[in-house]
Amino acid sequence: xxxxxxxxxxxxxxxxxxxxxxxxxxxxxxxxxxxxxxxxxxxxxxxxxxxxxxxxxxxxxxxxxxxxxxxxxxxxxxxxxxxxxxxxxxxxxxxxxxxxxxxxxxxxxxxxxxxxxxxxxxxxxxxxxxxxxxxxxxxxxxxxxxxxxxxxxxxxxxxxxxxxxxxxxxxxxxxxxxxxxxxxxxxxxxxxxxxxxxxxxxxxxxxxxxxxxxxxxxxxxxxxxxxxxxxxxxxxxxxxxxxxxxxxxxxxxxxxxxxxxxxxxxxxxxxxxxxxxxxxxxxxxxxxxxxxxxxxxxxxxxxxxxxxxxxxxxxxxxxxxxxxxxxxxxxxxxxxxxxxxxxxxxxxxxxxxxxxxxxxxxxxxxxxxxxxxxxxxxxxx
Numbered sequence: 001x002x003x004x005x006x007x008x009x010x011x012x013x014x015x016x017x018x019x020x021x022x023x024x025x026x027x028x029x030x031x032x033x034x035x036x037x038x039x040x041x042x043x044x045x046x047x048x049x050x051x052x053x054x055x056x057x058x059x060x061x062x063x064x065x066x067x068x069x070x071x072x073x074x075x076x077x078x079x080x081x082x083x084x085x086x087x088x089x090x091x092x093x094x095x096x097x098x099x100x101x102x103x104x105x106x107x108x109x110x111x112x113x114x115x116x117x118x119x120x121x122x123x124x125x126x127x128x129x130x131x132x133x134x135x136x137x138x139x140x141x142x143x144x145x146x147x148x149x150x151x152x153x154x155x156x157x158x159x160x161x162x163x164x165x166x167x168x169x170x171x172x173x174x175x176x177x178x179x180x181x182x183x184x185x186x187x188x189x190x191x192x193x194x195x196x197x198x199x200x201x202x203x204x205x206x207x208x209x210x211x212x213x214x215x216x217x218x219x220x221x222x223x224x225x226x227x228x229x230x231x232x233x234x235x236x237x238x239x240x241x242x243x244x245x246x247x248x249x250x251x252x253x254x255x256x257x258x259x260x261x262x263x264x265x266x267x268x269x270x271x272x273x274x275x276x277x278x279x280x281x282x283x284x285x286x287x288x289x290x291x292x293x294x295x296x297x298x299x300x301x302x303x304x305x306x307x308x309x310x311x312x313x314x315x316x317x318x319x320x321x322x323x324x325x326x327x328x329x330x331x332x333x334x335x336x337x338x339x340x341x342x343x344x345x346x347x348x349x350x351x352x353x354x355x356x357x358x359x360x361x362x363x364x365x366x367x368x369x370x371x372x373x374x375x376x377x378x379x380x381x
Contacts, residue, residue, distance in 0.1 A: 059085055059094040064102040067194070071110035073129070073166060075237055076230040078103075079197050086201015087208035096202070100194055107159070107190030108183070111169040115182055118173020123344075125170050143167045145275055152177060155185040159193035253337045255349045258310055262287075268308040274343070283356040286312065286346055291356075312339035312346070 070078035
C-alpha cells in the first residue's frame with residue numbers, strides 16, 4: 001500500500017471514532033483500517049466499506065430511536081434521519097430491509113401506545129397532547145372532521161400531514177374502531193411513510209453524500225448539524241407560540257368572566273362553533289348558545305354583527321381558537337371573544353349547561369357514547 005499524501009478531508013464520522021481522513025490516491029491504492037477499508041473505484045471515487053453486521057445494527061437502531069422519539073411527540077422531525085439512512089442504503093453500507101423494518105416497528109410501537117392511551121383516557125389525553133404540542137397546526141377539530149369523512153384509511157397519509165400524524169392515533173383510540181382495523185391501516189401507513197423517505201434518500205444518495213463530505217470538511221459531524229437544526233426548529237416553534245399567546249390573551253375570556261357577563265344588563269350572544277357531529281354526540285350547550293357552522297358559505301344574521309359575541313368549541317387548542325376567530329372575521333364578525341378552554345372548561349368549573357333540542361326521530365346517545373365518534377373503517381386488502 002502507498003503512503004497517502006496529506007491532502008484529505010473528513011468523509012464520515014462513525015460512532016466510537018473521530019472523523020476518518022480520506023486522502024487523494026491512485027486507482028490502485030487501498031488502505032485498510034480494521035474494520036473499515038477505503039477503496040477507490042474506476043471513476044476515482046472513494047468508497048468506504050464497513051463490517052455489514054456492525055453498520056446494519058447501528059443504522060437500524062438509530063433509525064428506530066429517531067422515529068420512535070418523533071412519533072411519541074418530540075418536536076424533532078425524523079425525516080432527515082430516514083433520508084440519511086436511504087443514502088447509506090444507496091452506498092451499500094446498510095440494508096434497506098433493516099432500516100425499513102426498524103422505522104415501521106417504531107411507528108407501530110408509538111402509534112399503538114397513543115391508541116391505547118386514547119382508548120383508556122378518552123378525550124382527556126387529546127386535551128393534554130395539544131397543550132404540550134409545539135405545532136400550531138395540530139387541531140383536534142380539523143382531524144376529527146377528516147376522520148368522520150374519510151375514516152380509518154386516512155391513516156395512510158396521516159404521517160405526511162403536519163400535526164395529523166400525532167393526533168390520529170389517540171383520536172382513533174377514543175372511537176369504537178376495532179384494534180385490528182386500526183393496526184392494519186397503521187402498518188400500511190407507516191410502511192408508506194417510511195418507504196417514501198428512505199426511497200428519497202436512496203434516490204438522492206450521491207447529493208446527500210456530497211453534502212456530508214462538505215459538512216465534515218468544516219470539522220462538523222452530521223449529528224451536530226441535525227442537533228443544530230432541531231434546536232432551531234424548537235426555538236422557532238416556541239417563539240411562534242409565545243407571540244400567538246400574547247395575541248390570544250386579548251381576545252380570550254375565562255369561564256368566570258363569561259358567567260359575569262351573562263349576568264350583566266347586556267349579556268353577550270354566545271355561539272356554539274362545534275361541528276354538527278360533536279353536537280349530536282354531546283347534545284348539551286351553554287344556556288342560550290346559538291349553533292353556527294363556520295364552514296358554511298351562508299351569510300349570518302346581520303343583527304348578530306352588532307352584539308358582543310363569545311364563541312366556544314369542544315377543543316381547548318389555541319390553534320383552533322385562532323382559526324375560529326379568523327373564520328368569524330371573514331363572515332363579518334368584529335367584536336368576538338373566544339372562551340378559554342371551550343365547553344370543557346365551562347363544565348369543569350361547574351357552570352350550568354342545557355340540552356340541545358333534538359330533531360324528530362333522533363335518539364339521544366347514551367353515556368357510553370359521550371366521548372366517541374363513529375368512523376368508517378375498512379380493513380385494507
